[in-house]
Amino acid sequence: MSVNGRIIEKTDDIMQKQFLYIEKIKEIIAEKTAIDKKQSTYDLRVYGCQMNEHDAEKLAGMLEEMGYVKAGEGEPADIVIFETCCVRENAEEKIYGHLGSLKPPTGKSKSIIAITGCMMQQPHVVEKIRKSYTHVDIVFGTHNLHTFPELLYKRLTTGKRVFDIWDAEGDTVEGLPAARADRVKAWVNIVLGCSNFCSYCIVPYVRGRERSRRKEDIISEVEKLAELGYKEITLLGQNVNSYGNDLGMKDGFASLLYALNDINGIERIRFMTSHPKDLSDSLITAMKELPLLCEHLHLPFQSGSTRILKEMNRKYTKEQYLGLIDKVRAAVPDIAFTTDIIVGFPGETEEDFMHTLDVVEKVRFDQAFTFLYSIRTGTRAATLENQVPEDVKKERFGRLLELQNAITNEINLKYEGKSVEVLVEGKSRQNSEMYTGRTRQHKLVNFSCDSDLTGQLVNVEIIKAWPFWLEGKVAK
Numbered sequence: 001m002s003v004n005g006r007i008i009e010k011t012d013d014i015m016q017k018q019f020l021y022i023e024k025i026k027e028i029i030a031e032k033t034a035i036d037k038k039q040s041t042y043d044l045r046v047y048g049c050q051m052n053e054h055d056a057e058k059l060a061g062m063l064e065e066m067g068y069v070k071a072g073e074g075e076p077a078d079i080v081i082f083e084t085c086c087v088r089e090n091a092e093e094k095i096y097g098h099l100g101s102l103k104p105p106t107g108k109s110k111s112i113i114a115i116t117g118c119m120m121q122q123p124h125v126v127e128k129i130r131k132s133y134t135h136v137d138i139v140f141g142t143h144n145l146h147t148f149p150e151l152l153y154k155r156l157t158t159g160k161r162v163f164d165i166w167d168a169e170g171d172t173v174e175g176l177p178a179a180r181a182d183r184v185k186a187w188v189n190i191v192l193g194c195s196n197f198c199s200y201c202i203v204p205y206v207r208g209r210e211r212s213r214r215k216e217d218i219i220s221e222v223e224k225l226a227e228l229g230y231k232e233i234t235l236l237g238q239n240v241n242s243y244g245n246d247l248g249m250k251d252g253f254a255s256l257l258y259a260l261n262d263i264n265g266i267e268r269i270r271f272m273t274s275h276p277k278d279l280s281d282s283l284i285t286a287m288k289e290l291p292l293l294c295e296h297l298h299l300p301f302q303s304g305s306t307r308i309l310k311e312m313n314r315k316y317t318k319e320q321y322l323g324l325i326d327k328v329r330a331a332v333p334d335i336a337f338t339t340d341i342i343v344g345f346p347g348e349t350e351e352d353f354m355h356t357l358d359v360v361e362k363v364r365f366d367q368a369f370t371f372l373y374s375i376r377t378g379t380r381a382a383t384l385e386n387q388v389p390e391d392v393k394k395e396r397f398g399r400l401l402e403l404q405n406a407i408t409n410e411i412n413l414k415y416e417g418k419s420v421e422v423l424v425e426g427k428s429r430q431n432s433e434m435y436t437g438r439t440r441q442h443k444l445v446n447f448s449c450d451s452d453l454t455g456q457l458v459n460v461e462i463i464k465a466w467p468f469w470l471e472g473k474v475a476k
């Protein structure tokens with residue numbers, strides 16, 4: 001196949017070529033280390049969703065292969081990479097702010113600055129970087145993350161700025177090294193891109209069409225993770241429920257789950273994100289039958305108004321969504337639901353919004369991620385004229401938050417005095433005296449314990465429920 005006029009070889013050959021660049025950079029870095037008497041360092045700044053977090057792990061993997069080490073907290077690095085997000089306007093503004101603050105005073109030597117991620121798939125952003133952010137050295141996009149070694153080599157050997165953005169997705173590339181941020185939990189991509197075109201959303205434009213990875217590649221990645229001692233995997237995709245459709249598989253996602261459930265060493269399997277329109281009966285059966293699948297489902301509903309859902313191109317009604325929730329609850333009674341909600345989509349009336357509140361009350365989500373609608377140039381909703389005034393959006397947002405916080409609190413309070421199974425992830429970041437982990441329902445638990453049980457499943461007795469976490473002690 002060809003992308004932007006380039007011939008794409010077999011995926012293995014693609015990475016083979018990049019490994020040659022990694023070797024060449026390794027020599028340059030080793031020489032520099034010998035002269036400077038200090039190791040070269042990198043700083044990765046990640047914005048946006050788990051897709052970006054995981055892409056950043058791949059960039060870190062390539063950098064560490066080259067001989068770079070992670071810079072200490074707050075220390076200047078030899079190379080700074082921005083992994084960007086453009087799902088809402090405030091995400092972009094924050095990134096421009098941080099990028100601007102790295103402009104060096106004239107005459108001062110500086111770090112190499114690279115920028116990649118979803119924002120770079122928008123031509124107007126790349127133009128702005130080219131003209132107004134001349135201290136940025138390397139610009140690349142989401143479709144050619146794997147060519148980073150080649151681009152860095154060009155920058156190091158020519159000293160010139162390097163821009164390389166592909167406007168179409170290529171094959172799914174296998175074999176990228178990843179420096180995973182965690183030792184217990186790992187992310188595994190199963191579907192890249194999205195073909196749903198919800199009318200408010202920029203993701204299909206910046207991540208390309210939906211492409212599933214081969215089942216055997218996913219299984220072998222998870223087997224390797226199990227060998228390395230990982231206990232929990234989270235399967236990632238904008239819409240994991242449609243896994244395999246593009247490969248002509250039937251019930252692809254459920255069959256993948258059955259295969260992964262048999263891998264020795266893995267204790268828990270999670271997945272996100274699910275789309276209500278594709279949540280099949282076979283998946284619900286898998287959730288009921290498979291012991292490794294956790295009792296947690298992240299199922300965004302976006303709006304409770306069937307009229308608005310139609311405008312959003314979501315392809316389900318309020319009643320269908322509520323029906324799905326009932327079906328899943330009947331199969332998996334102790335399931336925890338989380339969701340995403342958008343407030344103030346163009347044309348949203350008070351009555352539409354009341355339907356959103358109604359869904360929140362009926363379902364009683366454990367947690368909801370709530371967003372103010374943000375206009376994204378290039379999407380269909382951006383051209384709609386009846387945009388909701390900012391003050392109306394904010395007022396509704398406040399009411400929604402108040403309702404959801406009260407529900408989250410009530411659900412959490414019920415845990416007090418109970419014992420829950422926690423997969424220990426390590427020391428708590430908030431309180432170094434405590435350990436941290438999550439329940440199968442994805443509740444964050446910080447707890448006291450005499451010994452380090454990282455990587456193990458332990459029973460924790462919940463002493464107190466806080467708004468966003470539970471406090472406990474190891475059950476004797």
Ligand code: SAH
Pocket residue numbers: 087088200201202203237238239273274275300302340341342371372373374375376
């Ligand atoms: N693929 C996932 C999530 C993608 S983005 C899904 O389909 O659910 C994460 C969330 O950002 C979305 O669920 C949506 O709630 C929110 N979002 C996306 N575009 C937005 C926009 N233009 N304004 C406000 N929120 C948006």
Ligand code: SF4
Pocket residue numbers: 194195196197198201202203204238239275
């Ligand atoms: Fe965006 Fe919709 Fe795709 Fe999710 S399913 S990434 S909201 S277009």
Ligand code: F3S
Pocket residue numbers: 047048049050051052084085086087118119202203206207
């Ligand atoms: Fe943002 Fe891209 Fe994820 S736009 S939400 S980082 S897919």
